[in-house]
Amino acid sequence: MLDLATTLTMAAVLAGTPLLLGALGEILTERSGNLNLGVEGMMFMGAITGLLGSFLYEQTMVSAGIEAVGFVSALVALVMSFAAGAFGALLYGFLTITLRANQNVTGLVLTIFGTGFANFFGEYAGLKAGGYVAVSSVTKSAFAPLHIPVLSDLPVLGPLLFEYNWMVYFALVVAIVMAVFLFKTRFGLKLRSVGEDPAAADAAGISVSKYRYLATIIGGGICGTGGMYMSMVTTSGVWVHGCVAGYGWLAVALVIFATWSPVRGVLVAAIFGGLMILRMYISIPGLPIQIYEMLPYLATILVLIITSVRQSRKHAMPAGTGLNYFREDRE
């Protein structure tokens, strides 16, 4: 029983990590007042560029006759996926912040663009590589579960806490840093005020555009690394057509469920991850597995309804999110 619980928790954490990264990126973005529905697209962009980055690095090393280093390869993947997500977010930011295009529509276009971008280059690179794109075992081992001396050997706690791949810890660090930034620093306070009431923030001398750009771009980069997790860990470094498939949208749901808090996001990501893998481990008679799939979304709807009925400002979306800010149209 204890073994099953440990296995389940580990699987839940592994499945929840890409969701967490996507959601963290979106939390930062939405806190600044941009409702970027392009998470799926940015994750797709991160997934392909991360994978291709590692792949090309390995190819270059091989042709130069030098042995590829797993750590460097992983770093390349991280940087490339962050850059790709940030680039998608930059497009979104330029259109919505500077050119004042509608946020929902722009986000959806970004999703379509990103999906096309990833599948296009994935297929194209596959053709060039003669079949499919896959990284070598050097890179794969860089994304394998870690083994930390002493800590990983602890009974129960060892495998439960200290035997994940490095991306899991990376996501946790991002969550904590973001929580501290948002709620304990002056810049975080300013960012939140831009999301809640851009007109008031503007009057207080805060540059709304600057904060929105920065938060959106960095948020997009974080989403991109979440996508990279999908292609490097979930599919073990092989490009699978459409591999992000819906994770980006689930990340958007997660943001709501976590009520725009990075720390709660960690918990909710584990729960969502658990719901997704539960069906492989436990079957409850009379409850078909597809109903499990509904649960995260139904739960999210419930949160939406409850927070709106209770008019809870603390747990609701930042008031300025979804609306562009034009100084000259201020009322």
Add this chain to the structure above:
Amino acid sequence: MSLKRAEKKEPLIRMVKRDDVSPRRAWAYRGIAFVLALITGGLLILALGHNPLLVYRDMVVGAWGSPTVIRETVKLTVPLLVTALALGLAFRMKFWNIGGEGQIMVGAIAAGAFGFFTADIFPSPLLITLMLAAGMLAGGIYGFIPAYFKANWNTNETLFTLMLNYVALALIKFLMNGPWKASGSSFPKMPMLAPAARLQQVLGVHWGWILALVLVVAAWFYFNKTKHGFEVSIVGNSRDTARYAGINVKRVIMRTMFISGALCGLVGVLQFAGTDYTITEGITGYVGFTAIIVAWLAKMNPYGMVVVSVFMAMLERGSNTIHTIYKIPASASNLLIGIIFFFMLGCEFFIRYRIVFRGRTPAVPVELTGNTGIMPASAASPFELSESEEAGNA
């Protein structure tokens, strides 16, 4: 403060709202944006080692070159167009119905309840009528649910409708794997629809295309000539104004979303009984999302939606052709759609605003606006509907 310092404080680039947007200039700008998008896409094609002009030509030929492909293009246009009409109705009210996908799916499921199980009982016309009615009712209810919460508690409809898409998707998967699984199939899939329940073809395409054209005219009429349409646009402009005018805002929201959802449900039936003859996870073909962009770029104008949806269908169809000819991955259509729409979204800004560089006062045509030139151009006519209402979202 000296004048010099004040001048220094003036930003290098300023955006000034245009007073008058002539349709001719607006279309010229859109044309330029479109050409720029094609050039950007062309550079990509060039980088892949193909001649962009030839590839573009083959895309057009692939969509319109023969009666067979024209039929395929029309088949792709119908669901896109009807969904755009449905979503456009909600968008006019500033209700962000992103749930087209889900509404289409439940429409197909409800039609499936009759199509799969009562095909032997009812005669064909009655059966199809029942399927249409059930699909529209189911889609309508699915659209009504988030509207009910929006009307009463202002629950965020963007996220609500989005989540409902995935609930519907899981429902289809559930039916496909369990209760509605085709007998004798080892693979999870639903049975094929009995011939009696399929839609008749007119000129090689199911009659949904005629219905779609009728709906375009009907939607234009509903938007512009009926009390309902008027109420929708008033609620969209300002809920408070609508309330002062004695409009029952809650009822308008719920009624409009029921209609919007019902039209999406209709799309589900058309796809199910007209083209797919079965229900899969891919029944929507993603139109619930793409139609949002269609409706938006057409500025909620039904006739504009015809143009944009035909164009979009052409891109999709053409991508298949260039995939076969040039081995360019078919995902190129999404990439190209993305590029074109980024440009189209961006160009709307240059239609509505003009850019003024530091030190150059915007020339205000005095005789046209009656503006003294002292007031900024954007403050010229306080009574016109704020442009931001069009640009922002509720």
